[in-house]
Amino acid sequence: MAARGEPAAIGPVVAAGNGLRHQHLAIAGMAAALAVAPLVLYPVFLMKVLCFALFACAFNLLIGYVGLLSFGHAAFFGTAAYAAGHAAKVWGFPPELAVLFATACSALLGLVFGWLAIRRQGIYFAMITLALAQMLYFFYLQAPFTGGEDGIQAIPRGRLLGVLDLSHDLVMYWVVLAVFLAGFLLIYRTIHSPFGQVLKAIRENEPRAVSLGYEVDRYKLLAFVLSAALSGLAGGTKAIVFRLASLTDVHWTMSGEVVLMALVGGLGTVFGPIVGAAVIVSLQNYLAGLGHWVTIVQGLIFVACVLAFRRGIVGELGRLLGKPL
Amino acid sequence: MRRFLVPAGAALLAVAAHPALADFTGGKVRIGVLNDQSSLYADITGQGSVVAARMAVEDFGGKVKGVPIEVTFADHQNKPDVGSNIARQWYDTDGVDVIVDVPTSSVALAINEVTREKNKVFLVSGAATSDLTGSKCSPNTVHWTYDTWALANGTGSAIVQTGGDSWFFLTSDYAFGHALERDTEAVVLKAGGKVLGKVRHPLNNPDFSSFLLQAQASKAKIIGLANAGGDTINSIKQAAEFGIVAGGQNLAGLLVFITDVHGLGLQTAQGLILTESFYWDLNDSTRAWSKRFSERMNGRVPTMVHAGVYAAVTHYLKALDALGADGDGKAVVAKMKELPTDDPLFGKGTIRKDGRKLHPVYLFEVKKPAESKGPWDYYKLKATIPADKAFRPLAEGNCPLAQ
Numbered sequence: 001m002a003a004r005g006e007p008a009a010i011g012p013v014v015a016a017g018n019g020l021r022h023q024h025l026a027i028a029g030m031a032a033a034l035a036v037a038p039l040v041l042y043p044v045f046l047m048k049v050l051c052f053a054l055f056a057c058a059f060n061l062l063i064g065y066v067g068l069l070s071f072g073h074a075a076f077f078g079t080a081a082y083a084a085g086h087a088a089k090v091w092g093f094p095p096e097l098a099v100l101f102a103t104a105c106s107a108l109l110g111l112v113f114g115w116l117a118i119r120r121q122g123i124y125f126a127m128i129t130l131a132l133a134q135m136l137y138f139f140y141l142q143a144p145f146t147g148g149e150d151g152i153q154a155i156p157r158g159r160l161l162g163v164l165d166l167s168h169d170l171v172m173y174w175v176v177l178a179v180f181l182a183g184f185l186l187i188y189r190t191i192h193s194p195f196g197q198v199l200k201a202i203r204e205n206e207p208r209a210v211s212l213g214y215e216v217d218r219y220k221l222l223a224f225v226l227s228a229a230l231s232g233l234a235g236g237t238k239a240i241v242f243r244l245a246s247l248t249d250v251h252w253t254m255s256g257e258v259v260l261m262a263l264v265g266g267l268g269t270v271f272g273p274i275v276g277a278a279v280i281v282s283l284q285n286y287l288a289g290l291g292h293w294v295t296i297v298q299g300l301i302f303v304a305c306v307l308a309f310r311r312g313i314v315g316e317l318g319r320l321l322g323k324p325l
Numbered sequence: 326m327r328r329f330l331v332p333a334g335a336a337l338l339a340v341a342a343h344p345a346l347a348d349f350t351g352g353k354v355r356i357g358v359l360n361d362q363s364s365l366y367a368d369i370t371g372q373g374s375v376v377a378a379r380m381a382v383e384d385f386g387g388k389v390k391g392v393p394i395e396v397t398f399a400d401h402q403n404k405p406d407v408g409s410n411i412a413r414q415w416y417d418t419d420g421v422d423v424i425v426d427v428p429t430s431s432v433a434l435a436i437n438e439v440t441r442e443k444n445k446v447f448l449v450s451g452a453a454t455s456d457l458t459g460s461k462c463s464p465n466t467v468h469w470t471y472d473t474w475a476l477a478n479g480t481g482s483a484i485v486q487t488g489g490d491s492w493f494f495l496t497s498d499y500a501f502g503h504a505l506e507r508d509t510e511a512v513v514l515k516a517g518g519k520v521l522g523k524v525r526h527p528l529n530n531p532d533f534s535s536f537l538l539q540a541q542a543s544k545a546k547i548i549g550l551a552n553a554g555g556d557t558i559n560s561i562k563q564a565a566e567f568g569i570v571a572g573g574q575n576l577a578g579l580l581v582f583i584t585d586v587h588g589l590g591l592q593t594a595q596g597l598i599l600t601e602s603f604y605w606d607l608n609d610s611t612r613a614w615s616k617r618f619s620e621r622m623n624g625r626v627p628t629m630v631h632a633g634v635y636a637a638v639t640h641y642l643k644a645l646d647a648l649g650a651d652g653d654g655k656a657v658v659a660k661m662k663e664l665p666t667d668d669p670l671f672g673k674g675t676i677r678k679d680g681r682k683l684h685p686v687y688l689f690e691v692k693k694p695a696e697s698k699g700p701w702d703y704y705k706l707k708a709t710i711p712a713d714k715a716f717r718p719l720a721e722g723n724c725p726l727a728q
Contacts, residue, residue, distance in 0.1 A: 004409050042418050149499030150431035154438040246406045
């Protein structure tokens with residue numbers, strides 16, 4: 001347990017009230033930069049970054065603010081991808097309903113996983129989530145509707161609300177950006193709400209939160225479901241963007257990747273997961289020529305990150321500026 | 326938001342107007358070879374396909390209508406998501422006009438969709454699933470070398486005719502394995518045989534023991550291997566360790582490449598019946614081309630996939646030369662279908678409405694070690710299936726383009 005008054009190793013304690021002004025400015029700046037980014041960069045690449053950034057932010061909500069390390073988040077991401085793909089392709093759902101349906105599926109799954117997993121702490125919690133996610137992986141491998149190794153292919157992007165034609169990459173991009181910002185702001189609001197304060201209290205000292213009269217399990221479960229649902233939002237959106245849901249999305253390496261993204265960017269920081277996702281996705285994209293060596297490069301980065309700057313890129317930056325980011 | 330939409334719209338217009346500016350997009354023809362560069366299909370396809378594509382470009386003179394031709398390549402790691410990401414990026418930002426090869430049917434089906442969406446050209450050599458010219462057929466795709474129907478029709482019916490009438494399938498669990506199993510099962514049932522059971526194994530599987538034990542327990546005369554590459558090699562080797570062939574059951578490799586025979590060695594592979602559409606030692610022109618290929622590939626002979634890449638790229642360039650443009654993928658493929666094909670490896674042939682390239686297919690038997698006269702001298706020709714009998718009839722494929 002961390003000693004009282006000392007900032008926890010996992011992330012800087014966020015100051016309340018007016019101390020957040022620089023964060024609001026940073027969010028506005030980020031939104032503006034992202035809105036014009038596709039005019040310079042390849043929009044499909046940016047959409048991938050945004051989907052993974054939302055996924056990493058959802059994961060960070062759990063590890064960074066409740067201190068729960070889930071090693072099965074790919075289950076929520078992948079389930080949503082399959083749900084969105086199946087709904088849009090087979091049932092003919094419009095994209096917005098497909099993604100909402102996918103988010104609901106992941107939230108429900110999060111409720112089941114969370115209900116089982118929050119009974120244990122630390123490594124046991126991580127292992128339970130991993131075990132459940134692996135069970136689900138083998139289910140998806142065999143279930144006929146997922147298409148096994150082929151995945152669900154040629155998922156229609158369709159028209160948003162019957163109006164916006166998503167087959168244009170730029171239109172799709174701004175929709176993805178809106179989804180990302182909505183998810184991100186929801187997380188931001190959550191961690192700065194009284195609910196978020198209780199989550200942080202649980203992270204810092206769980207027995208103490210219990211002694212103060214909080215029903216810790218309820219808070220943990222709610223945070224878990226929220227994280228699962230937002231991971232699902234990211235996964236469902238990704239399936240619509242790439243028109244493909246495959247086993248890669250539910251494989252345990254995906255759970256590992258999201259841990260890596262959060263860690264490289266900075267656990268328990270607001271912007272860390274976004275930066276982490278951008279770094280990891282760029283690496284995968286630009287080093288794709290190395291084939292299987294990409295995973296080794298990622299491993300080396302992970303080691304370097306843990307050894308040299310444990311707060312992650314954004315965490316270290318925040319420390320240098322003296323402000324939580 | 327409007328502030329951003331205006332430049333975006335302008336950018337879109339500029340992109341849309343681009344093909345009209347020049348007949349050849351980007352001022353050059355870019356060929357993207359997308360295949361497995363590092364895993365179980367790397368020997369069958371891999372760098373060999375890149376070399377074959379480069380040879381086709383060189384033999385064509387390096388230019389079409391004065392426009393330079395480039396060859397680029399990438400590794401799709403046998404994953405549909407990796408493959409379709411690369412394809413999207415190639416088409417959207419890297420100026421690739423045509424994607425060639427693409428083994429692993431699941432990836433090929435994904436590329437088939439991306440290519441259709443972007444109206445480019447997809448020349449399939451490495452992938453096997455007959456769905457590419459069946460229910461998933463596309464006006465932007467030509468399927469060159471072989472397919473699961475041709476394999477089933479060749480190997481499957483040859484084995485049933487020689488008394489192998491009860492089957493058990495060991496199937497690779499993805500699009501290719503499913504299609505091969507389905508097409509072979511149809512051939513077996515039609516010829517009066519029966520299927521006693523089937524089991525599916527994951528792609529790139531190192532351990533076949535539990536699957537082989539099920540096959541052994543089924544007492545089927547023939548164990549049909551509906552898998553490919555490293556998986557076929559492993560299942561044949563492990564079947565030998567289990568004494569399956571010694572116990573009286575026979576293995577039928579439904580897709581065996583010459584590199585697999587090389588990997589197994591003649592001692593293990595002798596007597597295997599297999600279907601291919603190309604063999605290096607078929608005639609003078611295949612020998613001459615294969616010799617040039619070997620010199621660049623450290624003595625390895627080409628597989629039928631490499632030959633298909635060469636022939637498909639050659640015919641694609643001929644169509645570009647006739648058309649004088651490469652921007653409209655549908656028009657290029659239509660031109661490819663209109664022109665008769667003629668190349669040193671597959672001879673004269675045609676491309677059907679559904680995108681199926683027609684040429685003869687050969688039934689080979691792997692030689693005994695004593696019969697082999699030199700390196701890579703592995704096959705005896707048993708039968709030639711003429712082009713009009715070798716592939717699924719047009720009407721049976723359910724391809725919307727065929728109607």
